[in-house]
Amino acid sequence: MPEPPVMSRLEVLRDPAVMQTRALAWRRAGRRIGLVPTMGYLHPGHISLVRLAREQADVVVVSIFVNPTQFGPREDFATYPRDFARDLELLGAEGAITVFAPEAAAVYAPDASVQVCEERLASCLCGATRPGHFRGVLTVCAKLFHLALPDVAAFGRKDAQQLRLIEQMVRDLNFPLAILPGPIVREPDGLAMSSRNVRLPAAHRAQATCLHRALRTIEQAAARGERRTAALEALLRATIATAPDARLEYAELRDWHTLAPAPAQWHAPTLAALAVHFGDVRLIDNTLLTAS
Ligand code: AMP
Secondary structure, eight states: OOOOOGGGGEEEEOOHHHHHHHHHHHHHTTOOEEEEEEOSSOOHHHHHHHHHHHHTOSEEEEEEOOOGGGSOTTSSTTTSOOOHHHHHHHHHTTSSEEEEOOOHHHHSOTTOOOOOOOOSGGGSTHHHHSTTHHHHHHHHHHHHHHHHOOSEEEEEGGGHHHHHHHHHHHHHTTOSOEEEEEOOOBOTTSOBOOGGGGGSOHHHHHHTTHHHHHHHHHHHHHHTTOOBHHHHHHHHHHHHHTSTTEEEEEEEEEETTTOOBOOSBOOSSEEEEEEEEETTEEEEEEEEEOOO
16 A cells, blocks of 8 residues: 555544544553644744654644633734644644644633633743733643643743743643653744744844844853853843844843742853844743853
8 A cells, every 4th residue: 555645644633522532542552642732833943843742752743723811912812823724734744643723612611710820930031021821821731731641742942931831830730741842943044933923024034133143142151151140131132232123021041940030140050031022023032051
């Protein structure tokens, strides 16, 4: 028998109950399940997570769900880029995959009243300006974990605070799965890949490399022995300020485990994190400083 065409090895499930039944059957058959949660409009950063999950699983589930509960009322839920047909085409090249793409109404009961709240790690960085964002993220990930029953779930370091929070939830609530962190995948000029990059007009797209440049600058300073947190944060701010249309939201060094502000003399591992707005597009990027 010839191999079936690659596209036919994609299976699309819409119904959460069907997803869970399928996952239970895989589990009973002893198959290891790998989950990659996404909001779609896929790019090579997402695909790298699919490959990471594939290394440790027999079955790969990619969820595509623009989760309304993690967007604030003035955020870009309506304009978040979507192209399901293109997503399927990209995933088709990755071999057998189950795509779980539910409707919001099937995910959330109209009278749902239980959510996952974390109030320490979630209150700083992105959480400071996006109240409720991480409650939405943690709640939907908890639900995805219950529906797809993964042995491993892959998350990108691009969303460092999210990764840290998911790790904390998995530990604190005893989810029986391992989190696989994936490295940040970048455009050739250094801009971290993001579904939102497509919304940058050309002038802003050119300036958006300032995030990556700022992070490289402090990595180099740290490698030369700069131990002062304030000096590295000042370098971050100064590099972002070279982009005329950039509006800085935060440029901070934080302890990777507690996400508390780094002490006056930082020590590894320290997260250096940036959020920068260009017009109505908000970009984030980060690096983990490990050499102290
Ligand atoms: P999103 O679709 O933006 O919610 O992202 C889904 C997953 O892909 C998250 O775990 C992100 O951290 C990850 N991701 C997004 N962009 C990148 C990137 N440039 N490199 C690596 N992982 C990424």
